[in-house]
Amino acid sequence: MSMDAAAAHHHLPLLLLLLAAAAPLVLVLGATHPADQAFLDDLRKSLTNPDALGWPASGGDACGPPAWPHVSCDRSGRVLNLDLKNAGLAGTLPPSLASLAALQDLSLQGNSLSGPLPSFRGMAALRRAYLNDNDFDAIPADFFDGLTDLLDVSLADNPRLNATQGGWALPPSLAASAQQLQTLSLDNCSLAGAVPPFLGAMASLQNLTLSYNRLSGPLPPSFNASGLQRLWLNNQLGDDAKLSGTLDVVATMTSLQELWLHGNDFSGPVPDAIADCADIYTLRLNGNQLVGLLPPGLAAMPRLQELKLDNNDLLGPVPPVKAPNFTFSGNGFCAPNPGDACAPDVMALLLFLAGVQYPARLVASWSGNNPCAGWLGVTCVQGKVSVLNLPGYGLNGTISHSLGNVSTLTDVKLSGNNLVGRVPDSLARLSSLQKLDLSMNDLSGPLPAFSPSVTVNVTGNLNFNSTAAAAAPGAQPNTASPRSPGGPGGSRGVNTAPAAVPGTNGKKASSAVLLGTTIPVAVSVVALVSVGAMFLCKKRASMPPQAASVVVHPRDSSDPDNLAKIVVATNDGSSGTSQGNTHSGSSSLTGGDVHMIEAGNFVIAVQVLRGATKNFAQENVLGRGGFGVVYKGELHDGTMIAVKRMEAVAVSNKALDEFQAEIAVLTKVRHRNLVSILGYAIEGNERLLVYEYMPNGALSKHLFHWKQFELEPLSWKKRLNIALDVARGMEYLHNLGHHRFIHRDLKSANILLGDDFRAKVSDFGLMKDAPDGNFSVATRLAGTFGYLAPEYAVTGKISTKADVFSFGVVLLELITGTTAIDDTRVGEGEETRHLAYWFSQIRKDEEKLRAAIDPTLDLDAAEETFESISVIAELAGHCTAREPSQRPDMGHAVNVLVPMVEKWKPVKDEAEDYLGIDLHLPLLQMVKSWQDAEASMTDGSILSLEDSKGSIPARPAGFAESFTSADGR
Numbered sequence: 001m002s003m004d005a006a007a008a009h010h011h012l013p014l015l016l017l018l019l020a021a022a023a024p025l026v027l028v029l030g031a032t033h034p035a036d037q038a039f040l041d042d043l044r045k046s047l048t049n050p051d052a053l054g055w056p057a058s059g060g061d062a063c064g065p066p067a068w069p070h071v072s073c074d075r076s077g078r079v080l081n082l083d084l085k086n087a088g089l090a091g092t093l094p095p096s097l098a099s100l101a102a103l104q105d106l107s108l109q110g111n112s113l114s115g116p117l118p119s120f121r122g123m124a125a126l127r128r129a130y131l132n133d134n135d136f137d138a139i140p141a142d143f144f145d146g147l148t149d150l151l152d153v154s155l156a157d158n159p160r161l162n163a164t165q166g167g168w169a170l171p172p173s174l175a176a177s178a179q180q181l182q183t184l185s186l187d188n189c190s191l192a193g194a195v196p197p198f199l200g201a202m203a204s205l206q207n208l209t210l211s212y213n214r215l216s217g218p219l220p221p222s223f224n225a226s227g228l229q230r231l232w233l234n235n236q237l238g239d240d241a242k243l244s245g246t247l248d249v250v251a252t253m254t255s256l257q258e259l260w261l262h263g264n265d266f267s268g269p270v271p272d273a274i275a276d277c278a279d280i281y282t283l284r285l286n287g288n289q290l291v292g293l294l295p296p297g298l299a300a301m302p303r304l305q306e307l308k309l310d311n312n313d314l315l316g317p318v319p320p321v322k323a324p325n326f327t328f329s330g331n332g333f334c335a336p337n338p339g340d341a342c343a344p345d346v347m348a349l350l351l352f353l354a355g356v357q358y359p360a361r362l363v364a365s366w367s368g369n370n371p372c373a374g375w376l377g378v379t380c381v382q383g384k385v386s387v388l389n390l391p392g393y394g395l396n397g398t399i400s401h402s403l404g405n406v407s408t409l410t411d412v413k414l415s416g417n418n419l420v421g422r423v424p425d426s427l428a429r430l431s432s433l434q435k436l437d438l439s440m441n442d443l444s445g446p447l448p449a450f451s452p453s454v455t456v457n458v459t460g461n462l463n464f465n466s467t468a469a470a471a472a473p474g475a476q477p478n479t480a481s482p483r484s485p486g487g488p489g490g491s492r493g494v495n496t497a498p499a500a501v502p503g504t505n506g507k508k509a510s511s512a513v514l515l516g517t518t519i520p521v522a523v524s525v526v527a528l529v530s531v532g533a534m535f536l537c538k539k540r541a542s543m544p545p546q547a548a549s550v551v552v553h554p555r556d557s558s559d560p561d562n563l564a565k566i567v568v569a570t571n572d573g574s575s576g577t578s579q580g581n582t583h584s585g586s587s588s589l590t591g592g593d594v595h596m597i598e599a600g601n602f603v604i605a606v607q608v609l610r611g612a613t614k615n616f617a618q619e620n621v622l623g624r625g626g627f628g629v630v631y632k633g634e635l636h637d638g639t640m641i642a643v644k645r646m647e648a649v650a651v652s653n654k655a656l657d658e659f660q661a662e663i664a665v666l667t668k669v670r671h672r673n674l675v676s677i678l679g680y681a682i683e684g685n686e687r688l689l690v691y692e693y694m695p696n697g698a699l700s701k702h703l704f705h706w707k708q709f710e711l712e713p714l715s716w717k718k719r720l721n722i723a724l725d726v727a728r729g730m731e732y733l734h735n736l737g738h739h740r741f742i743h744r745d746l747k748s749a750n751i752l753l754g755d756d757f758r759a760k761v762s763d764f765g766l767m768k769d770a771p772d773g774n775f776s777v778a779t780r781l782a783g784t785f786g787y788l789a790p791e792y793a794v795t796g797k798i799s800t801k802a803d804v805f806s807f808g809v810v811l812l813e814l815i816t817g818t819t820a821i822d823d824t825r826v827g828e829g830e831e832t833r834h835l836a837y838w839f840s841q842i843r844k845d846e847e848k849l850r851a852a853i854d855p856t857l858d859l860d861a862a863e864e865t866f867e868s869i870s871v872i873a874e875l876a877g878h879c880t881a882r883e884p885s886q887r888p889d890m891g892h893a894v895n896v897l898v899p900m901v902e903k904w905k906p907v908k909d910e911a912e913d914y915l916g917i918d919l920h921l922p923l924l925q926m927v928k929s930w931q932d933a934e935a936s937m938t939d940g941s942i943l944s945l946e947d948s949k950g951s952i953p954a955r956p957a958g959f960a961e962s963f964t965s966a967d968g969r
């Protein structure tokens with residue numbers, strides 16, 4: 001008799017007593033505890049491939065002798081360790097698992113186990129449980145109850161755990177029982193909701209990984225000073241909400257060695273205290289919404305090996321971090337190299353921004369090293385910061401004394417914010433200062449002693465020490481100016497939101513209306529969208545006869561590429577101030593002859609553009625539409641531009657405001673695959689928009705009219721590159737900052753090509769997706785038939801998926817070289833005219849697909865071309881799926897295209913370096929010499945709108961337009 005058997009026999013009388021009724025025979029014959037043996041036998045039955053266990057077919061006694069493979073027992077016949085990792089097991093786990101009462105180590109990771117997890121309730125001996133990398137689909141709520149000895153548990157990579165119920169929350173019983181827990185790995189297992197606060201209070205917990213779940217909300221305060229060494233919260237998957245809030249709590253966790261927070265919505269500045277976490281060797285903060293200046297202490301973290309800061313809204317200098325893996329692209333840093341200093345005015349203004357807690361609107365704008373390069377609220381004269389114009393911006397916080405270092409300031413307008421604290425003495429040292437408007441805030445006195453030449457307005461600051469204020473020369477006593485309405489606690493009516501919801505603000509009559517002139521044609525002929533057409537007719541009929549702002553897309557059937565698409569934000573019939581218009585400064589609009597509206601420094605004098613276009617010479621006309629003409633222009637330094645001159649119309653203050661607000665946003669839309677607005681000019685009734693010039697014109701010209709223009713047909717390689725460029729541009733647009741923008745009119749005529757045949761998307765307006773992203777907003781129809789997604793055409797509801805449809809149509813054009821709507825296309829029925837419909841009919845048939853491919857593409861040369869085309873055809877098929885939910889997002893298209901473009905690289909790649917204008921160089925800078933001359937002329941007539949708080953119109957509109965070189969050069 002073996003020792004094990006002897007030991008078991010030793011317990012026999014007791015076991016017999018307990019279990020005599022149940023299984024006396026097993027007890028007599030086997031050494032393994034009957035409950036444990038029963039579980040193992042159950043396991044064998046519940047697997048679909050029990051042979052993978054390697055257990056004897058004859059069954060028998062698991063604890064042996066000899067013990068079955070993967071099973072270890074103690075002398076009393078209880079299973080201590082079950083080690084079945086990476087054993088290829090498939091099937092489910094029997095519910096009786098918790099009867100392994102002595103089990104200490106369970107390793108089931110790396111199998112294909114599915115079905116529900118059994119409850120582990122009461123397994124008091126269990127120390128380590130590895131259930132990761134399986135396919136379990138449910139976890140019972142009492143799973144962790146009574147696991148008092150648990151040290152290490154992993155459920156990672158079971159993405160379907162309770163996923164059908166929208167995920168699961170960690171039960172608090174974990175913290176109550178597992179007080180020695182050191183390692184908790186719950187990555188990618190469908191955890192949802194908030195990070196449980198009890199995790200922060202688990203004193204033994206060292207390593208907590210919760211990446212790739214659906215967690216949202218801030219890190220709870222219970223994590224303050226926690227002793228965690230590894231914290232991974234990266235890449236939460238929620239579409240609407242990820243982890244958010246500031247990094248203040250993590251900065252208190254000084255035991256941290258690994259901190260991964262990337263791919264979330266964390267916001268606010270990186271706290272100085274992060275540098276106290278001296279043991280951190282890997283710190284990933286990329287892909288959040290972190291803002292502002294970085295703590296210099298980052299450069300001194302002794303163990304740092306990896307620091308990722310990419311894709312945030314960080315500003316100012318890059319600290320000289322020495323970590324071998326240090327990346328920081330996709331921010332607004334002032335200089336490209338770590339350790340480089342910023343311009344003094346930039347530092348001073350960024351410290352001011354820090355004092356007002358980095359409002360998102362300004363953070364998005366105040367990037368780089370030149371405040372005169374279009375920073376919102378900053379106006380420059382002759383290249384010097386002279387006006388800080390931020391009334392009603394919802395600024396919270398204090399006025400930084402650093403503002404006193406911007407020595408060229410003449411005018412500071414900060415009225416109607418929530419500023420608190422004292423007015424810094426440094427402001428009194430600004431030698432050029434003429435006006436300081438701090439009215440309607442919560443500032444307190446005393447006021448520093450300003451020179452008598454400075455006009456100071458501190459009315460409406462109820463806590464102000466009025467005597468001190470009155471004593472200050474030039475200051476107006478504020479006692480008689482209670483803020484209206486509602487006093488200090490009341491709503492100040494400050495509109496901080498960048499956009500209003502369409503149609504909710506009673507401004508309908510004055511908001512823009514979009515009309516596609518293609519639409520009346522479509523009404524009569526397009527069966528597919530006849531319902532949509534009815535919808536349209538109705539909408540049009542209900543439109544006010546004198547639409548305030550009209551967007552017109554004139555079409556010329558003979559050459560759809562050779563025309564300008566025009567947006568006119570024009571007068572609403574009621575001149576003068578419109579209702580609700582509170583712009584104290586806008587009255588001066590009616591006065592002078594030369595007006596510049598401040599929306600950053602994209603303002604440019606008409607004279608400059610006159611010079612650039614040879615006084616709008618006929619020979620420079622690129623395109624022409626019903627409401628304006630696009631001219632080619634050349635700046636002093638040789639930079640080519642495209643200038644759109646809108647038809648002269650009388651402009652109301654309100655229309656100007658909206659024009660300005662919209663341009664302010666368009667100027668922020670910057671991507672190398674999007675045609676950018678470079679500037680604009682308004683003088684009297686003259687309104688000009690300036691864009692980068694795209695020498696090779698529209699894609700459609702190269703696809704459909706290459707013969708006519710005597711062009712080379714595009715190679716497949718070029719087409720792939722163009723598809724990827726467009727996909728990237730669209731992906732950016734769909735994920736712009738905190739909002740998604742919808743193009744609504746993507747088509748080959750709106751895809752412009754540079755010298756190198758790399759593509760940029762033009763004509764994007766400002767249609768914003770609903771805040772929750774995937775849902776659609778009812779809107780007025782715009783766009784071009786043939787490219788319109790069916791749901792948009794029929795219901796007028798739009799989402800980014802409508803753009804995906806249009807993108808799919810463009811892919812089909814690239815494949816077939818035929819237009820989105822083609823009356824000559826052969827096939828059954830009216831719908832055949834529609835490329836997307838027709839292609840869906842033939843796509844699956846290889847012979848027909850081959851026949852559909854543009855004959856200019858040489859298929860015989862390499863079979864790879866056909867393979868590559870087939871992949872794109874499939875992508876196009878998905879993109880043009882009838883159901884929006886079946887269409888991928890643009891990120892998917894990028895992912896499909898990137899490897900294909902790379903695969904084609906060896907043939908002959910165009911260098912990545914990009915011809916064209918460096919978009920980070922503002923137009924103002926490019927024409928500096930000219931503008932300086934202009935500035936001296938326009939000094940004193942610069943108009944700064946007092947109130948820039950007018951919301952950016954959420955109406956469907958776009959000031960951008962396409963324009964192409966008529967002569968193909």
Ligand SMILES: *[C@@H]1O[C@H](CO)[C@@H](O)[C@H](O)[C@H]1NC(C)=O
Binds near residue numbers: 139140141165168
């Ligand atoms: C998971 O879902 C099951 C039902 O399928 C439910 O009984 C259980 O309580 C859920 N688990 C958790 C932790 O909420």
Ligand SMILES: *[C@@H]1O[C@H](CO)[C@@H](O)[C@H](O)[C@H]1NC(C)=O
Binds near residue numbers: 257258
């Ligand atoms: C926790 O993570 C740290 C940092 O990576 C590591 O050094 C340590 O060994 C881990 N602790 C445990 C218990 O796994």
Ligand SMILES: *[C@@H]1O[C@H](CO)[C@@H](O)[C@H](O)[C@H]1NC(C)=O
Binds near residue numbers: 305306
């Ligand atoms: C830097 O990052 C790369 C890629 O993640 C990695 O392979 C390499 O080991 C890292 N180097 C250091 C020093 O951390």
